[in-house]
Amino acid sequence: MQNTQVILQERPQGMVAESNFTVQQGPIGEIEEGQVLIKIAYISLDPAMRGWMNAGTTYIKGVEIGAVMRAFAIGEIIASKHAKYPVGTWVEGLLGAQSHAISTGQGLRIVPADQGNLSWHLGILGMPGMTAYFGLLERGKPEAGETVFVSGAAGIVGSTVGQIAKIKGCRVIGTAGSDQKCKYLIEECGFDAAINYKTQDVKAELARHAPDGIHVFYDNVGGPLLDTALGRLARGARVVICGAISQYNATEMYGPKNYMKIVTARGYLTGIIVFDFLERYPEAIAQIHEWLRGGKMKTKEHIFEGIEQFPAVLKKLYTGENFGKLLIKV
Ligand SMILES: NC(=O)c1ccc[n+]([C@@H]2O[C@H](COP(=O)([O-])OP(=O)(O)OC[C@H]3O[C@@H](n4cnc5c(N)ncnc54)[C@H](OP(=O)(O)O)[C@@H]3O)[C@@H](O)[C@H]2O)c1
Structure with a gap:
C-alpha cells in the first residue's frame, strides 16, 4: 500500500499555479503506540490555502517547501494503537492533502455517524x-x-x-x-x-x-x-x-x-x-444539523474525484469556477 501525497514544490508568485505542487507516491510507514492510520476519503480545498503557501507566519505557520500541503480532510481509521480511536472510527482534522495520514489524535474530531453526510463535516458542519x-x-x-x-x-x-x-x-x-x-x-x-x-x-x-x-x-x-x-x-x-x-x-x-x-x-x-471557537464547535454543529434536517438550510458541494487533480482544482476557488464547497474525493 502506497501513500499519494500532494507536496508544496515552490511558493506561488501571484496566482496559484499547478506547478506549485507535485503529486508523489511514498511508503505509508508503521504506526507506533498512541498513533492511528487514517485512510482519507475527502480533502477540503479552502481559500486560506493560498496564504498557507506563503513563507512566514500569520495566524498559522506557512507550509514548508517539500512538505505535504496542509489541508482539512476526513477519513476512516484503518489501524490503531490509540485507545480513544478504534479501527472504523471516522475522523476529521488537518490531515494533509494525501491518501493516508498517521496521527497521534491531536486535533482530531470524531465525526458522528448520525449527523448528516460525511463530506458535510468539511463544509457546512465543518x-x-x-x-x-x-x-x-x-x-x-x-x-x-x-x-x-x-x-x-x-x-x-x-x-x-x-x-x-x-x-x-x-x-x-x-x-x-x-x-x-x-x-x-x-x-x-x-x-x-x-x-x-x-x-x-x-x-x-x-x-x-x-x-x-x-x-x-x-x-x-x-x-x-x-x-x-x-x-x-x-x-x-x-x-x-x-x-x-x-x-x-x-x-x-x-x-x-x-x-x-x-x-x-x-x-x-x-x-x-x-x-478561536474550537471548544464551541459541538454546539454549532448540532444547531446547523438541526436546521438542515428541518429543511431550514441547504448546502451545495462541488466534488472532484482523484487526489492527483488537487493542483488543478485548487485554482478554481480564486477564479470562481467552484459552485459549492470544493472537495476532492480521494
Ligand atoms: N476567518 C476565518 O476563520 C475563515 C475561515 C474559513 C474561510 N474564511 C474566508 O471565507 C471566505 C469564503 O471562503 P469559502 O470557503 O466559503 O470559499 P468559497 O466562497 O466557497 O469559494 C471561493 C469563492 O470566492 C469567490 N471569489 C474568488 N475570487 C474573487 C474575487 N476576486 N472577487 C470576488 N469574489 C471572488 C468566487 O465566487 P464568485 O463566483 O462569487 O466570484 C469563489 O467561488 C474566504 O475569504 C476565506 O478565506 C475565513
Missing part, C-alpha cells in the same frame, strides 16, 4: 460552517429586522451566513460572480436579493436593496467591494472581516479607502478566526 455561525452570530450580532449584506455569498461560508441570518429574521443581500449563483441564492437559500458583482453596479444595487443601510456586513472578498459596502453602512453597523479572497493572489494589497465611514456610522470593524 470549519467553513463554524466560521459562518460564529462569525455572524458572535461578531456580527444580527437582530431581527436588520439588513445583512454578505460578499462571496454563493460560497460555503457566505451561503451559510446568509441562511443563518434569514433564520434570525434578517433581510439578506449577497453578491456572487454569476447569474446562476445569484439565482441559487434567491431560489434555494432564500436571500432577499443577490447582486452579480461582475455585471451589475453594486453601489446602485445596494442603494436599491438596502435603502436604510446595511446593519451587518459579512465580508469574504475585500478590495473595492469592501469600500462600496462601507459606503452604505447604517448607524451602529457591524463589519465582520472574515476573508479577502480578492486579495489572496494579488501582488499588491488593496487597502480600504472608505474606512472613515466606520466613524460617521458609529460602526464596528471586527475580525474572526474560526479556531
Whole structure:
C-alpha cells in the first residue's frame, strides 16, 4: 500500500499555479503506540490555502517547501494503537492533502455517524460552517429586522451566513460572480436579493436593496467591494472581516479607502478566526444539523474525484469556477 501525497514544490508568485505542487507516491510507514492510520476519503480545498503557501507566519505557520500541503480532510481509521480511536472510527482534522495520514489524535474530531453526510463535516458542519455561525452570530450580532449584506455569498461560508441570518429574521443581500449563483441564492437559500458583482453596479444595487443601510456586513472578498459596502453602512453597523479572497493572489494589497465611514456610522470593524471557537464547535454543529434536517438550510458541494487533480482544482476557488464547497474525493 502506497501513500499519494500532494507536496508544496515552490511558493506561488501571484496566482496559484499547478506547478506549485507535485503529486508523489511514498511508503505509508508503521504506526507506533498512541498513533492511528487514517485512510482519507475527502480533502477540503479552502481559500486560506493560498496564504498557507506563503513563507512566514500569520495566524498559522506557512507550509514548508517539500512538505505535504496542509489541508482539512476526513477519513476512516484503518489501524490503531490509540485507545480513544478504534479501527472504523471516522475522523476529521488537518490531515494533509494525501491518501493516508498517521496521527497521534491531536486535533482530531470524531465525526458522528448520525449527523448528516460525511463530506458535510468539511463544509457546512465543518470549519467553513463554524466560521459562518460564529462569525455572524458572535461578531456580527444580527437582530431581527436588520439588513445583512454578505460578499462571496454563493460560497460555503457566505451561503451559510446568509441562511443563518434569514433564520434570525434578517433581510439578506449577497453578491456572487454569476447569474446562476445569484439565482441559487434567491431560489434555494432564500436571500432577499443577490447582486452579480461582475455585471451589475453594486453601489446602485445596494442603494436599491438596502435603502436604510446595511446593519451587518459579512465580508469574504475585500478590495473595492469592501469600500462600496462601507459606503452604505447604517448607524451602529457591524463589519465582520472574515476573508479577502480578492486579495489572496494579488501582488499588491488593496487597502480600504472608505474606512472613515466606520466613524460617521458609529460602526464596528471586527475580525474572526474560526479556531478561536474550537471548544464551541459541538454546539454549532448540532444547531446547523438541526436546521438542515428541518429543511431550514441547504448546502451545495462541488466534488472532484482523484487526489492527483488537487493542483488543478485548487485554482478554481480564486477564479470562481467552484459552485459549492470544493472537495476532492480521494
Ligand atoms: N476567518 C476565518 O476563520 C475563515 C475561515 C474559513 C474561510 N474564511 C474566508 O471565507 C471566505 C469564503 O471562503 P469559502 O470557503 O466559503 O470559499 P468559497 O466562497 O466557497 O469559494 C471561493 C469563492 O470566492 C469567490 N471569489 C474568488 N475570487 C474573487 C474575487 N476576486 N472577487 C470576488 N469574489 C471572488 C468566487 O465566487 P464568485 O463566483 O462569487 O466570484 C469563489 O467561488 C474566504 O475569504 C476565506 O478565506 C475565513
